[in-house]
Amino acid sequence: MPQPVQYRGMSLIAHARAHRLVVRKCAACGLLRYPPTHACPWCMELRFTWQELSGRGTIYSYEIVHHAIQPGFKELTPYPVVLVELDEQRGRPTPDESLRIIANLLTPDLRPEAEEKVAIGTRVRVVFQDLADHMALPQFTLTDEPPQGRVWRLP
Amino acid sequence: MKNLRDKYCLVGVGETEYSRGSNRTTRALAVEAVRAAILDAGLTASDVDGMLDYQSGDSTLANHVAPDLGIRLNFYMDVMGGGSSTEALIGLAMGAIEAGMCNTLAIYRSMNGYSEFRIGGTGARAAQPVRGLDLAQVPFGMRSAGQNFAPTFLRHMYEYGTTSEQVAHVKVAHSKHASQNPKALLKDRVTVQDVVGSRWIVKPLHLLDCCLETDNATCLIVTTAERARDCRQRPVSIMGVAGRVSKPRLDFHWAHGPITRVAGYYAKDIVFGQAGIGPEDVDVTGSYDAFTFTTMLQLEEYGFCKKGEGGQYVSSGVIELGGRRPNNTAGGHLCEGYTHGMSMVIENVRQLRGTVDDYCPKAAEGVHTYDYAPGRCRQVKDAEIAMNLGWAMPPLGSALIMRR
Numbered sequence A: 001m002p003q004p005v006q007y008r009g010m011s012l013i014a015h016a017r018a019h020r021l022v023v024r025k026c027a028a029c030g031l032l033r034y035p036p037t038h039a040c041p042w043c044m045e046l047r048f049t050w051q052e053l054s055g056r057g058t059i060y061s062y063e064i065v066h067h068a069i070q071p072g073f074k075e076l077t078p079y080p081v082v083l084v085e086l087d088e089q090r091g092r093p094t095p096d097e098s099l100r101i102i103a104n105l106l107t108p109d110l111r112p113e114a115e116e117k118v119a120i121g122t123r124v125r126v127v128f129q130d131l132a133d134h135m136a137l138p139q140f141t142l143t144d145e146p147p148q149g150r151v152w153r154l155p
Numbered sequence B: 001m002k003n004l005r006d007k008y009c010l011v012g013v014g015e016t017e018y019s020r021g022s023n024r025t026t027r028a029l030a031v032e033a034v035r036a037a038i039l040d041a042g043l044t045a046s047d048v049d050g051m052l053d054y055q056s057g058d059s060t061l062a063n064h065v066a067p068d069l070g071i072r073l074n075f076y077m078d079v080m081g082g083g084s085s086t087e088a089l090i091g092l093a094m095g096a097i098e099a100g101m102c103n104t105l106a107i108y109r110s111m112n113g114y115s116e117f118r119i120g121g122t123g124a125r126a127a128q129p130v131r132g133l134d135l136a137q138v139p140f141g142m143r144s145a146g147q148n149f150a151p152t153f154l155r156h157m158y159e160y161g162t163t164s165e166q167v168a169h170v171k172v173a174h175s176k177h178a179s180q181n182p183k184a185l186l187k188d189r190v191t192v193q194d195v196v197g198s199r200w201i202v203k204p205l206h207l208l209d210c211c212l213e214t215d216n217a218t219c220l221i222v223t224t225a226e227r228a229r230d231c232r233q234r235p236v237s238i239m240g241v242a243g244r245v246s247k248p249r250l251d252f253h254w255a256h257g258p259i260t261r262v263a264g265y266y267a268k269d270i271v272f273g274q275a276g277i278g279p280e281d282v283d284v285t286g287s288y289d290a291f292t293f294t295t296m297l298q299l300e301e302y303g304f305c306k307k308g309e310g311g312q313y314v315s316s317g318v319i320e321l322g323g324r325r326p327n328n329t330a331g332g333h334l335c336e337g338y339t340h341g342m343s344m345v346i347e348n349v350r351q352l353r354g355t356v357d358d359y360c361p362k363a364a365e366g367v368h369t370y371d372y373a374p375g376r377c378r379q380v381k382d383a384e385i386a387m388n389l390g391w392a393m394p395p396l397g398s399a400l401i402m403r404r
């Protein structure tokens, strides 16, 4: 695998290699943001700290990719991509805002989860997919917690 | 905001053939389209002194296209962008004239979207490096437009009960329109069953929910209402324009919900405010059909129906020729060909002129049968006001209202 360029924005990936899900926390207003952007979108503060999260959340929406575009994904189809609403900072600072993250829904052994198991409202937790010595991806897997709100999947 | 209603006009439109394999450079295509639009307007090269174009690293530049045609420019700009740029650049053209920088502008988009840089994300686009904010999506197998937009539609299904069958009617309507369009790549009419029975691309999107990939160039000419009076065609006046209006958190719009809300939520007051009209006054729409559901999402967000009722609206017959407010009467990106929005404005200009290029023998003279049986007419009777709803992605869009 080619070595990616190393710069400070890669810290998220580096933290993921240590199996920690981190986001940036504004040093002024304390709000968390994802992805790791360079100022606070609520108060323009530049300073931040890295905050580790519980990695727990709920599927907010999803898709099932049947026709892969990237060559490396062709053997994985059909694979689910999920939009996870994390437990921290739900509905803050306004009711329309939340800390959400895109990832794949994987089985505990890191294969794409079966599409009939993917549903809005289902509870998930973070798992880490090691890709190389220096990087890993934060991914999600199903938990046995009761669902949050109405459970719905594509008919 | 400042109001320039009816002070500027679209006076010329032109395009190349829509194909899957132009065997020409984007420069050659652009030159042909710009020339066609200038001739359509009844102008000469010396009448055009401004040029705007948009692209995403896949096309030619104004400083090549203009001199090929003997055009000397007082103003030009090459803009990065895709869908929703058309309406935005029309607004910029008005601004450039208003600022006294130039008098008449050609706006073009040229692409080999099938044979070179495939719009669907394969080929050269799939090989682009992953860096910066791409890291939040691309490493998870989320790269193409369909993959980027599908969770928005799925959430709409969850929140409002919208169905695949309902949005399939967008493809059905646009295929009906394309069957009246000699230029269209796909002229065969399809059924709802054809759409929902086609293979999955990225659930909840089927193959026939997705637009085409096409080689083509397109051009629009913008000038003042005063100069428009001397042009060859009946002028089409610009009543209002909103350009590249965005939702909060354009970097990662998932962070700011409801994710079923699209940019039109913010654009509609700008564009309707300038025009001084409401959705009920619009006769023809051009709601960008990157996918069947993008047409639906925008129509409901701009108020053509209540929020959440877009599925019912697009499946009610309203958007078909013969319906109350036809949408994308040339067949749109789903059937005519993919132009990053330009062709939808071109079509609406022709609708307002009354000279849509359908199969009616005297179409160019404005004589139409209004017989919407296959292979006949696609002119909307007495169309006075047309609106374009340009789409880039859920959090980014543009809008344009024109009248005859």
Ligand SMILES: [Zn+2]
Residues within 6 Å of the ligand: A026, A027, A028, A029, A030, A031, A040, A041, A042, A043, A044, A045
């Ligand atoms: Zn802050």
